[in-house]
Amino acid sequence: MSHSDVASVPEIELRSLDELWFQVAGTVCNLTCNHCFISCSPQNHSFQFLSYEQVDAALQESVAHGVREYYFTGGEPFLNKDLVRMLKRTLEFGPATVLTNGTVLKREWLEELRAAEAEAGFSLEFRVSIDGPTAEINDPVRGAGTFDLAITGVALLCKLGLLPIITMTQTWDDSQNLEILAAFRDVLKTHGCDRPRLKILPRLKIGAEEKRTEGYQQTERITAAMMQDFDRDQLLCHHSRVITNRGVYVCPILLDADHARLGDTLNESLGSFPLTEGACYTCYQFGAICSNSTLRPQESKT
Amino acid sequence: MKLALFGGLYSNYLALESAIADARQRNVDAAYCLGDLGAFGPYPDRVFPILHQHNIACVQGNYDDSIGNELNDCQCGYTDPQDNHFAQISYDYTLANTSDQNKTWLRSLPKEIRLQCDELNVLLCHGSPRRTNEFLWESNSSSAFLNRLADEHQADVIVATHSGIHWQRGLNHGRRFVNVGVLGRPENDGNTNVWYAVISTGKDAKPSALLCSVRGLTVPVSVEFIPVHYDHQRLAAEMQSERLPDEFVQTVLTGWWTTCLEILPSLERRGGKY
Numbered sequence: 014m015s016h017s018d019v020a021s022v023p024e025i026e027l028r029s030l031d032e033l034w035f036q037v038a039g040t041v042c043n044l045t046c047n048h049c050f051i052s053c054s055p056q057n058h059s060f061q062f063l064s065y066e067q068v069d070a071a072l073q074e075s076v077a078h079g080v081r082e083y084y085f086t087g088g089e090p091f092l093n094k095d096l097v098r099m100l101k102r103t104l105e106f107g108p109a110t111v112l113t114n115g116t117v118l119k120r121e122w123l124e125e126l127r128a129a130e131a132e133a134g135f136s137l138e139f140r141v142s143i144d145g146p147t148a149e150i151n152d153p154v155r156g157a158g159t160f161d162l163a164i165t166g167v168a169l170l171c172k173l174g175l176l177p178i179i180t181m182t183q184t185w186d187d188s189q190n191l192e193i194l195a196a197f198r199d200v201l202k203t204h205g206c207d208r209p210r211l212k213i214l215p216r217l218k219i220g221a222e223e224k225r226t227e228g229y230q231q232t233e234r235i236t237a238a239m240m241q242d243f244d245r246d247q248l249l250c251h252h253s254r255v256i257t258n259r260g261v262y263v264c265p266i267l268l269d270a271d272h273a274r275l276g277d278t279l280n281e282s283l284g285s286f287p288l289t290e291g292a293c294y295t296c297y298q299f300g301a302i303c304s305n306s307t308l309r310p311q312e313s314k315t
Numbered sequence: 316m317k318l319a320l321f322g323g324l325y326s327n328y329l330a331l332e333s334a335i336a337d338a339r340q341r342n343v344d345a346a347y348c349l350g351d352l353g354a355f356g357p358y359p360d361r362v363f364p365i366l367h368q369h370n371i372a373c374v375q376g377n378y379d380d381s382i383g384n385e386l387n388d389c390q391c392g393y394t395d396p397q398d399n400h401f402a403q404i405s406y407d408y409t410l411a412n413t414s415d416q417n418k419t420w421l422r423s424l425p426k427e428i429r430l431q432c433d434e435l436n437v438l439l440c441h442g443s444p445r446r447t448n449e450f451l452w453e454s455n456s457s458s459a460f461l462n463r464l465a466d467e468h469q470a471d472v473i474v475a476t477h478s479g480i481h482w483q484r485g486l487n488h489g490r491r492f493v494n495v496g497v498l499g500r501p502e503n504d505g506n507t508n509v510w511y512a513v514i515s516t517g518k519d520a521k522p523s524a525l526l527c528s529v530r531g532l533t534v535p536v537s538v539e540f541i542p543v544h545y546d547h548q549r550l551a552a553e554m555q556s557e558r559l560p561d562e563f564v565q566t567v568l569t570g571w572w573t574t575c576l577e578i579l580p581s582l583e584r585r586g587g588k589y
Contacts, residue, residue: 029463031460075459077459079462079463079464080459081455106457106459107455107456107457107459108455130581134453134454135454136452136454136455136580137581176584176585190396208589211395246446305455
């Protein structure tokens with residue numbers, strides 16, 4: 014990046030707080046995926062669990078901001094023993110999405126959540142990470158035996174009618190995408206899931222993934238020129254913030270970037286953010302990849 | 316004041332004719348269309364003379380913006396390759412079969428229409444007041460969010476379409492969000508009828524109306540969702556003769572959505588068959 018480019022790092026304002034995220038399991042996970050952008054593992058306690066009281070306080074604060082929907086992530090959110098209670102409370106405010114690896118789900122939790130969802134009338138989405146339609150593709154990334162464990166979780170979700178969204182981090186060539194999607198649809202069908210919801214996500218070359226493959230080149234950065242006429246809604250930071258046990262962050266991807274911590278409270282964290290990171294470039298290319306994307310790309314015209 | 320509000324037409328001129336006839340019987344003061352005149356159905360030019368003949372003002376939907384400006388796609392924003400495949404068939408057909416004169420008219424449509432109804436501010440938009448192609452589903456829109464939209468856009472009643480399934484919610488001070496559904500295709504519930512809405516204010520409101528209390532006013536507002544039955548078998552036959560995908564025809568004949576399902580939140584998806 015040239016000196017003039019550094020000087021022109023674009024800032025992005027928070028347009029409005031549409032999605033509120035909870036880093037509910039911190040960086041603690043039962044798996045140690047070797048592509049994890051925040052290097053979650055059983056031993057990574059750099060971010061810790063949120064308490065029910067912390068989540069409840071933020072939910073109440075969120076009303077004044079007009080938050081549309083809530084996301085729960087980690088680590089593995091279901092390691093937090095209060096998660097079910099938190100999700101039930103959240104559904105009193107609005108729709109919720111939980112990003113899980115699907116390996117620790119219990120039937121009684123899901124039955125309770127299904128009933129809470131029906132009562133609330135707000136959707137509870139399960140985004141389950143499985144990185145390919147076979148153990149041969151998934152397990153080298155997520156760990157031995159994880160494909161079978163996660164598919165068992167997905168089958169349980171489907172059996173209860175919860176219609177999980179499967180998210181795959183792409184570790185194959187673009188040309189294979191259609192074949193991978195078709196193969197996954199077949200696999201899901203054999204596990205009783207006849208309404209597949211599949212998404213392929215790009216790799217984020219930070220954290221463990223930087224060690225597994227490579228990091229971002231200095232040229233992979235958003236410039237001010239790139240932001241001209243760009244639909245800013247495609248960047249999560251334009252409409253989201255993340256509550257963690259260490260304060261409020263700009264997005265769930267940049268937890269290891271010190272300047273991504275914006276304040277102690279939501280009200281302190283509504284300022285703009287400089288788009289300095291390589292991961293910002295991926296978000297720019299692919300659009301708010303973490304969310305369920307209610308803000309679809311729109312062609313801008315004069 | 317009594318208004319008929321029509322959502323996306325998707326070229327379903329037969330349902331539009333039936334809805335207009337129904338609305339006239341109800342003695343509405345005016346009818347509006349909230350955009351997406353083309354898509355999905357056959358003979359896209361047929362809805363235009365009907366709208367003009369009945370003085371139905373229209374909001375510009377994402378489809379109208381795309382067709383009017385001859386963009387590459389419908390700006391529906393699907394991410395699933397199969398959904399995009401079907402959306403593109405529909406878009407290419409509609410683009411090729413919309414006259415230049417009608418494209419010019421689509422380009423001229425406003426992004427929103429603001430009305431005063433018994434001193435209430437009624438905002439007609441396509442997807443949401445802030446973004447033409449934003450999907451507002453009942454199950455993924457919190458009340459806090461809808462209240463914010465009403466505040467930011469100074470609207471006592473927000474009226475939208477785009478998602479394809481009708482719903483409404485009461486907001487603070489008796490304000491209202493109303494998604495009128497669409498006339499273009501059935502609602503993914505196994506019924507072949509389509510829907511529009513009648514919103515009545517003041518002395519025209521139904522006895523069951525809720526009171527909207529804003530700026531020192533107290534005005535009753537009632538919302539009725541009206542099922543519209545039309546000759547769906549004729550529409551299906553015309554779609555077949557135009558070689559539109561059988562998946563679309565099946566939706567018209569069965570009332571179940573068969574494509575472009577990725578956009579549905581879990582609760583709405585669960586209500587369908589596929």
